[in-house]
Amino acid sequence: MELSQYLDIFLEESKEHLETINNQLVELERNPENIEIVNEIFRSAHTLKGMSATMGYEDLASLTHQMENVLDMIRNHKLAVTSTLLDVVFQSVEYLEAMVFSIADGGDGKKNVTDVVELLIKIEKGENVENSTKVTQASGTNDYTYDSYEVTILEQSEEQGYSPIEITVTLRKDCLLKAARVFMVFEVVEQIGEVIKSTPPVQQLEEENFEESFTITMVTKEEQDEIKERIMKVSEVEMVEIKTIHTKNLQVSQTSKVDQAEQVVEIEQAAIQAAPAIEPITKAEPVANTKGVQTTKTIRVSIDRLDGLMNLFEELVIDRGRLEQISKELNESELIETVERMSRISNDLQNIILNMRMVPIETVFNRFPRMVRQLARELGKKVEIEIIGAETELDRTVMDEIGDPLVHLLRNAIDHGIEMPDARRALGKNEEGKITLKAFHSGNHVFIEIVDNGGGISKQKVLNKAISRGIVSPQMADSLTDQEVFQLILSSGFSTAEVISDISGRGVGLDVVKNTIESLGGSITIDSIEGKGTTFSIQLPLTLSIISVLLTEIEKEKYAIPLSSIIETAIIKKEEVLTAHGQEVIDFRGKIVPIVHLEKVFHVNKEESKESNLYSIVLVKKGEKMAALVVDSFIGQQEVVLKALGQYLNSTFAISGATILGDGQVALIVDCNALIK
Structure with missing residues (x-):
């Protein structure tokens, strides 16, 4: 039997069962006497074991089987739920997750699970495993992988001109106060950069729970020779090795790895109506079939297909705007009526597509x-x-x-x-x-x-x-x-x-x-x-693809300001503009608000003959801070499709993207956050 066709379903369901096990284990720790929680975990583990065995992933199946034995003893009141027991089960789940991620990345799902299986067997026999779990956890932390957030910090620091490095410090074997020397080393490196991570973790270093060496991951602008020289001045430091981190080659730890397998969204198959509403499965209502049995019909759709559908609809929104523009210019009643009807239908379609992309934050x-x-x-x-x-x-x-x-x-x-x-x-x-x-x-x-x-x-x-x-x-x-x-x-x-x-x-x-x-x-x-x-x-x-904006004009250029950032618009006289610390400001209802001339920010050449005694301003906010953006005129509110500028222009100051308007012109979308200091 060809099993590869079932791989996507296996991966998706395995992740669901692992998520259930994780959540229920946390709940079990709070309520160790609740056998129903144990039953729920057991059911998910049993299903996962059967699926793994069917697909031929023996390591996955054997570890789940051993975990299932322990759970069975708990639900039959032969074992009591303790923190040590839960530590081992949690560790088992981490191994299971690592194997599932390996399969999702094209691997064979094999992993050496001997250590955790031995612990589960000891628990099953009623032996004490407290010391064993501590050793396993300690060894598990001593790796050089980074979670996805640490990778993000290292990458962004590198973009800002910092050098990500790993410093491995070796103390002398006869060093008596290792924790004190570690503290002194950290005192030195703190003065030359920012520490991201230590291996082993800081707590183990403070407890002197390490051999002679430890590694510090940091970002700095100092030269490596200078860093090495300063650390070597700490007494009882025998050797310092510094290695540059290449962020493109960083290994992300499996337990924190974002699910890169094909994501799917479950969509309710609603009854055929004139305007069917499609909702995620979390909102699905039971549908009565011909036999009177309540069922919910669902299908799995690749997120790539939904992305493709969204891209096509974005083009439709652009053409809709163009049609609306043409109908206004021609002023033909039948054309106007048809375009209005198409706009209503496309709005309904937009809501359906956006709802399909919505995922519960759980x-x-x-x-x-x-x-x-x-x-x-x-x-x-x-x-x-x-x-x-x-x-x-x-x-x-x-x-x-x-x-x-x-x-x-x-x-x-x-x-x-x-x-x-x-x-x-x-x-x-x-x-x-x-x-x-x-x-x-x-x-x-x-x-x-x-x-x-x-x-x-x-x-x-x-x-x-x-x-x-x-x-x-x-x-x-x-x-x-x-x-x-x-x-x-x-x-x-x-x-x-x-x-x-x-x-x-x-x-x-x-x-x-x-x-x-x-x-x-x-x-x-x-x-x-x-x-x-x-x-x-x-x-x-709620969504990033289609946003509501206020279209404004500066000279002959159009700029879109997101409505989510706007407090209000106003027209003021130039005499109302004040100066404070060399900055033009206005008094907006008792609060001093700085003025930002967009023509200067975006280097728009204006004809002096068009100078006016009035300013058209858009009040925008960023948290508690505000700014008044000066434009030539307001065009009106509109829904637009946000398009990225591409890798060559994505660092353009105060511009978050662009959009194509109904008349074919391109309007730049203003990033208000960048303009508010």
């Missing part, structure tokens, strides 16, 4: 409980995660990009936000910290909030750090609002961490979070109460 959220559990255990903290609004839907394109920023914000909340259990008890708090991950729709946007009940952000500490780094002046610091102060932690290279941590980066992370979100047309705001907790709020557009 596909991203579901991996976080396990990650939070693992990080909390590594840091010796107790953290509960609550997920609200996982059914909220977001365009698949946006979904692909938002995962890594959320991972970093959660790591930051666990590492820097939530206090240690004894510190929380001393403050009269519950020793278990809580992180709430919430998603909801509002208008044409999706909001994602990460809320923690930890120590909050110290406004004074942030200001002191910002002043010492030269990000703000002491005079400017006095006039900043709380919101503006908190936004400073998103500045490039900013960090208030007093100790090095490989959990949440060294200050080159939060600015990447901000840049990623703004590149999606979104924004991030921070609210915090010291001693109470912090809230990161992310605003994202």
Whole structure:
């Protein structure tokens, strides 16, 4: 029997079962007496075992079989659920995920699973495996792979002129205070760059749980010889090796690897109607068949086909705009009526296609409980995660990009936000910290909030750090609002961490979070109460392909400003323009707003004879900040298709893309975020 034709289905269903197992294991740790949860895990494991055996993936099947034996003993009350047992099962699932990813990448799915199988057998026999699990976990961390977020940081740092390097430091064998020497080495490297990661992790280095060597991954602008010379000055350092990291060849760790296999979207096959509405399967309603049995019919469609359909529809939107323009010029009633009808139908079609691309955000959220559990255990903290609004839907394109920023914000909340259990008890708090991950729709946007009940952000500490780094002046610091102060932690290279941590980066992370979100047309705001907790709020557009804009004109050039960034438009007299610190500003309802002349930004040559006594301005926002963009005139609101400028023009300042208008002209889409300082 030819099994290759079933490979896509096998991969898709395997990932679904592994996701179920992961989520239910986290739930089982909270409710160890709930046998129904164990039954749910057992069913998924049993199905995965059968599928793997049928497809010929023996390592996958044998590991699942052994895991199934342990689960069977738990549900028959022969084994009690303990943290050590769950550690081994979680490790088994990591191995299973690695094998499935290997198959998805064209591999054979083989893996040496002897160590974890032996642990499962010991558990089945009732033997103690606590020491064994610690050894396995320690050895598992000592690799030189990077998760996808660390790769992003290294790549973006390299683009900004930094050199990504790995520094391997070897201490003398007779070194007595290894942790102290490690601290001194980190003191040196912190002065010359930013630490991204250490191998082994910092916690193991502090506990002296390593041999003589350790590796620091960092970005810097210093010469390698200079770095080596400075580190060698630390006593009891025997050798320093420095290797340049080639970001294009970086190996991404399997457990954090983004699913690169063919993605599919399940679409409800609705009854044939005049205007059928197609929704994702998560919203599918049961359809009554002729026998009166309630069933839901679904089909799997490759995301590539949906992308192709979206591209064709984008061309249709451009032609629709052209037809509307022609019908206005000819003023033929029948033509106008036909075009209006076509516009209504195409609007319905647009809604259907966009809905087909919408994916519940739970596909991203579901991996976080396990990650939070693992990080909390590594840091010796107790953290509960609550997920609200996982059914909220977001365009698949946006979904692909938002995962890594959320991972970093959660790591930051666990590492820097939530206090240690004894510190929380001393403050009269519950020793278990809580992180709430919430998603909801509002208008044409999706909001994602990460809320923690930890120590909050110290406004004074942030200001002191910002002043010492030269990000703000002491005079400017006095006039900043709380919101503006908190936004400073998103500045490039900013960090208030007093100790090095490989959990949440060294200050080159939060600015990447901000840049990623703004590149999606979104924004991030921070609210915090010291001693109470912090809230990161992310605003994202529902979709990136078709956006609503205000068309404006400068001389004979047309510029589109996204409506999501606009507060309002106005016409003001030149006499109303003031000057402050050499910058033109206006008083907008009691708030001083800087003026930005788009003709100067985009070097548009204007005829002096057209100079007017009035300014047409567009008030735009970026978080709490605003700017007034000066244009010649307003054309009107329009839905346009966002087209990328291509690799040669993608770095053009303050331009996020272009669109083709109904009359065939090209309008550039203004990136308001780049214009607001």
